[in-house]
Amino acid sequence: MRVSVIGCGYLGAVHAAAMADLGHDVIAVDVDAEKIATLRAGLPPFFEPGLPEILSTSLASGRLNFTTEMADVAGATVHFIAVGTPQSDASGAADLRFVDAALDALIPHLGPQDIVVGKSTVPVGTAERLAERLLTAGSTATLVWNPEFLREGFAVKDTLAPDRLVFGVAQGTGHDAALRALHEVYATAIAGGVPVVETDLATAELVKTAANAFLATKISFINAMSEIAEATGANVTELADAIGYDTRIGRRFLNAGVGFGGGCLPKDIRAFSARAEELGLGDSVAFLGEVDAINLRQRQRVIERVLTEGGGAETGLTVAVLGLAFKPHSDDVRDSPALDVALGLVAAGATVVAYDPEAMGAAQKRFPELVVAKNVDQALLGADIAVLVTEWPEFVELDPRRVGDLMTHKRIVDARNVLNPAQWRAEGFHYSSLGRP
Ligand SMILES: NC(=O)C1=CN([C@@H]2O[C@H](COP(=O)(O)OP(=O)(O)OC[C@H]3O[C@@H](n4cnc5c(N)ncnc54)[C@H](O)[C@@H]3O)[C@@H](O)[C@H]2O)C=CC1
Numbered sequence: 081m082r083v084s085v086i087g088c089g090y091l092g093a094v095h096a097a098a099m100a101d102l103g104h105d106v107i108a109v110d111v112d113a114e115k116i117a118t119l120r121a122g123l124p125p126f127f128e129p130g131l132p133e134i135l136s137t138s139l140a141s142g143r144l145n146f147t148t149e150m151a152d153v154a155g156a157t158v159h160f161i162a163v164g165t166p167q168s169d170a171s172g173a174a175d176l177r178f179v180d181a182a183l184d185a186l187i188p189h190l191g192p193q194d195i196v197v198g199k200s201t202v203p204v205g206t207a208e209r210l211a212e213r214l215l216t217a218g219s220t221a222t223l224v225w226n227p228e229f230l231r232e233g234f235a236v237k238d239t240l241a242p243d244r245l246v247f248g249v250a251q252g253t254g255h256d257a258a259l260r261a262l263h264e265v266y267a268t269a270i271a272g273g274v275p276v277v278e279t280d281l282a283t284a285e286l287v288k289t290a291a292n293a294f295l296a297t298k299i300s301f302i303n304a305m306s307e308i309a310e311a312t313g314a315n316v317t318e319l320a321d322a323i324g325y326d327t328r329i330g331r332r333f334l335n336a337g338v339g340f341g342g343g344c345l346p347k348d349i350r351a352f353s354a355r356a357e358e359l360g361l362g363d364s365v366a367f368l369g370e371v372d373a374i375n376l377r378q379r380q381r382v383i384e385r386v387l388t389e390g391g392g393a394e395t396g397l398t399v400a401v402l403g404l405a406f407k408p409h410s411d412d413v414r415d416s417p418a419l420d421v422a423l424g425l426v427a428a429g430a431t432v433v434a435y436d437p438e439a440m441g442a443a444q445k446r447f448p449e450l451v452v453a454k455n456v457d458q459a460l461l462g463a464d465i466a467v468l469v470t471e472w473p474e475f476v477e478l479d480p481r482r483v484g485d486l487m488t489h490k491r492i493v494d495a496r497n498v499l500n501p502a503q504w505r506a507e508g509f510h511y512s513s514l515g516r517p
């Protein structure tokens with residue numbers, strides 16, 4: 081099939097390359113000329129394992145092309161909208177300007193039987209509004225919603241072999257043809273046994289925001305438990321293991337620590353709350369405000385812990401901050417807890433030297449004043465305390481003896497609860513974590 085992908089960020093670039101990898105002819109569009117030039121050269125504009133490989137094979141096959149000209153989508157019959165939906169203001173509502181602009185730019189190039197597939201994460205009700213926008217503009221193309229559930233760091237795998245596919249299609253003219261087109265696009269995954277949920281537009285939009293809200297709630301739940309565990313001498317990791325054995329609960333997303341960040345979970349729960357307020361249903365999801373508050377409190381908890389354990393910023397404290405990305409296997413620093421901790425420590429008067437295997441460029445682009453090291457050893461050299469805020473394997477596997485030789489004082493705050501306390505204490509470290517004695 082010939083498909084277009086509009087928006088070449090973390091979602092769109094991976095989606096475009098994956099669609100081409102599956103054998104489709106893909107034209108991918110972005111308004112950012114620099115990003116398009118980079119992608120055309122076969123270089124992903126961000127770190128994503130597996131993306132360089134499928135990008136280069138798809139470009140070489142001729143099935144993947146990048147452009148800044150929307151007119152180039154002519155000839156494609158399925159068009160994926162994958163532009164950003166960032167947080168707009170203090171209300172937390174999603175900013176839908178990019179989605180509206182992408183659709184408006186696309187409309188003049190649509191064929192009468194084309195399918196427009198929304199992939200961006202949007203507040204429930206958006207798809208219906210966009211479908212009306214299409215109609216008002218005189219287009220007979222069909223708008224459907226097919227939310228995306230990929231995780232950064234596993235984006236290629238999640239796109240090629242997702243846990244499920246959700247097809248939101250309105251009843252009426254175009255319903256059956258749209259479903260057929262979606263089944264054709266995803267034929268390989270479906271043949272591989274991926275479950276498909278066929279539903280209406282509103283449910284499809286809501287599945288996405290509900291999934292992210294649930295994941296965020298799970299993390300904040302265990303972080304709330306970590307506060308209680310800490311006050312009572314209990315161990316939050318053992319608690320998570322024990323409740324996680326209950327298959328109704330499950331162990332995944334129960335890792336307590338500095339909390340969730342990134343370009344999605346934080347903004348998505350706020351957008352969900354804002355949309356519920358608009359619907360007069362703020363009380364129904366009021367708990368998401370608490371999920372957000374618990375999550376942000378974790379960042380403050382880590383900053384305070386480092387200052388306390390390090391003896392206070394007024395002592396001329398030097399802190400090695402291990403990690404800047406919002407999670408390992410990504411260079412994304414959007415709403416990164418790690419970056420917030422680094423900046424919070426600087427604001428408190430500490431001298432911070434940070435290191436991340438992939439996210440240093442992105443962090444420095446945003447905060448050029450942040451002092452970064454060339455490697456983990458340089459960050460640790462002469463530090464009074466280290467704080468592990470992103471659980472890259474390189475940090476999890478650190479040898480405490482070697483670390484101790486580099487640092488001025490043997491103190492470590494494990495803000496992801498990933499190190500072995502006994503091993504670090506055996507090397508003379510003062511080890512501290514969130515909710516583990
Ligand atoms: N990053 C992720 O892991 C996932 C993101 N999502 C959702 O996907 C959407 C996109 O997210 P990201 O890719 O992370 O954002 P991003 O900010 O990395 O990428 C958005 C891209 O859209 C481009 N764009 C903006 N307006 C445009 C227009 N009118 N025409 C063409 N291109 C345009 C921007 O230049 C940018 O390259 C969001 O709604 C997000 O919530 C959903 C699942 C996973």
Ligand SMILES: O=C(O)[C@H]1O[C@H](OP(=O)(O)OP(=O)(O)OC[C@H]2O[C@@H](n3ccc(=O)[nH]c3=O)[C@H](O)[C@@H]2O)[C@H](O)[C@@H](O)[C@@H]1O
Pocket residue numbers: 201228229230231232233292295299332333334335336337338339340341342343344345406407
């Ligand atoms: O809508 C999106 O964009 C995506 O958001 C998340 O994916 P992602 O943000 O890439 O990363 P996650 O693996 O979900 O991690 C999010 C944050 O939660 C934190 N986390 C995760 C798990 C855990 O147990 N504890 C915890 O603090 C991570 O460190 C990270 O900061 C969802 O997992 C994806 O399904 C979804 O498609």
